[in-house]
Each structure stands twice: as C-alpha cells, then as structure tokens.
Amino acid sequence: MDLRGQVAVVTGSGRGLGLAFAKALARAGAAVVVNDIDAATAEAAVAAISAEGGQAVAEVVAVGGSEAAERLVKRAVDTWGRLDLMCANAGILRDKVLWNMSDDDFDAVIHTHLRGTFTCARAAVRQMRAQGPGGRLVLVGSPAGQRGNFGQGNYAAVKAGIAAMTRSWALECARSQITVNAIVPVAWTQMVASIPALAPHAEAVARGEPLPTELRQRLGLGLPEDVAPLLVFLASARAAAVTGQCIGLGGDKLSLWSHPQEVRTALREGGWTAEDIARTWDSSVGLEPQSYGMPPL
DSSP states (O other): OOOTTOEEEETTOSSHHHHHHHHHHHHTTOEEEEEESSHHHHHHHHHHHHHTTOEEEEEEOOSSSHHHHHHHHHHHHHHHSOOOEEEEOOOOOOOBOGGGOOHHHHHHHIIIIIIHHHHHHHHHHHHHHHHOSOEEEEEEOOHHHHHOOTTBHHHHHHHHHHHHHHHHHHHHHGGGTEEEEEEEEOBOOHHHHTSGGGHHHHHHHHTTOOOOHHHHHHSOOBOHHHHHHHHHHHHSGGGTTOOSOEEEEETTEEEEOOOOOOOOOOOOTTOOOHHHHHHHGGGTTTSSOOOOSOOOO
16 A cells, blocks of 8 residues: 555544554555644654654644644645545543533533544645645544443443534535545554453553454454554555445454344324334334344453
8 A cells, every 4th residue: 555645644643542543554655644732742653654654744742622633734735735635533531431421521522522523634635626626534433432331321421422523514525525434443452451350461462462363353453553554555546445444453353233123113193192102112122122232351
C-alpha cells in the first residue's frame, strides 16, 4: 500500500494504538501530524517515526473543542499543503457503574470522544472539500459501543455514537468522494492488561512474549500493531469504495460489524395494547432476545 503524497492527522497518537496508527501510515509513505496532550510524548513519537525514515510533526493540544480541531488541520496544511486523512482516535476512560458515575466522569468522556470526533471530522471535511474531491475519515469505535460493557456506560455511549456518525457522515460525504469508516479495534492496552483474568498474559507481554493463538483468535485480541494495517488499507486507493462500515481487527481476526436492523417483527391491524404485547411477546418478537455485554474471557 503506497501512501506517498498523502497527509494524515492521527489524534491521540503519542502512544498506544494511536502511535501504532501513525507509524504504520508513515511506513506506507504518508506524512503524519502526531497529536498528544503531552509535548514530550508527542515529540518522542515524531522522533521514532523520523528515525524510521518517515515524515511527522507534532501538534500538542487536547482534542475536544473546535479550536483544537482547527489547529490540527492547520498544522497539516501549513506543513504539507493539504489533508487527506483524519483518524479520530483520541480518547479517555472514566469507568464507573451508573450509580457511582459523576457528571464530570460522563461529560469528560463525551467531550473527548464524541465532541472531539465531531469537531475533528468537521474541520477535516471542510479542508478536504476545499481541496477538491476525495479524502478519508476514519473514526475509532469499540466493541463496547456495539455491545455495551459493565462499568462503561459513558464510553459505550460515545462509541455507539461514533458508529452512528460513521453511517450518517458516509451519506453526507459521498458526493465529495470522502469515505467515512470506523475501526472497531481489540488491542492490548493498559486497561486490558489490568483485567485480573489476563494477569498471566500481562506478565508475558511485559517480557516481550507474543499473545497465545487462543486469545488472538477466540477474542481477536492482539497488540496495537495488529490493528494498524486496517487504517493503512482504508487510507489506500484500494478502499475508495469502502464507506459507512464498522470494521473490526484484533489479533488474528478481521471482522465486519452488522448495522442495527430489525431481527423480528409482528403486525396487528389496528395497533397494539399492552395486553396484546404481553400475550404475543414470547412467541413473536421476544422469541430470541438479543445478547448484550462483552463476551466472557
């Protein structure tokens, strides 16, 4: 995949999954704006990319508001004259169960993930449309946004919102030949490493050992570097017709998430009373309730 001549912004790319994204794009030939809230972290990422022969600059700003988004786009345009890809990856966690979650816990996650994705996407599309046809938006979702997850009501909500924005913006941006897709990654992060059931694997990963095949295939769990090729593919000419999709990658498993749709319906002429619903529920629409929550480890 040859991305020479393309310019990308990857938010939250100083470490973890974002850094893997930025490095993979640079290795494919793209010039990358690295973003982090910590200057030393951002500059270290730029140095690592440059050491491999890639092109990168840093923009230190907290993603969320419009000013931050405009700064990121301006950095790309001022440095390389254009913007071809916006990868909205930046995020934070404030995990708590519903009854313990504060307004600040909820609002902080909404601001960074949902508002940050919106403002960065808007700024990027405005620049892409001004340049002429073409461009890529790649948003970062989560299995939690597809299925829900205990203690992550705020995070699951924003990731579900990102999936919905992906589908809406794919419609809106089609005439401008801008594709919009979401990556649904399953990557080994500090959060995953803290799960008690995975403690033995955390020690192995810390020693530089690979994750076992059983985790890479059954859970689709791998390292951030395992997810990055999907972003390179979506940035490439080969993916020009791929849009409006939520695509999963982790470990050895590549997947396509279904769009929500009705799975069972029932009709009753004249409408439904509560008693009608109760009488037919178990034998009609309630026959196979949908699963929820993350699969067990």
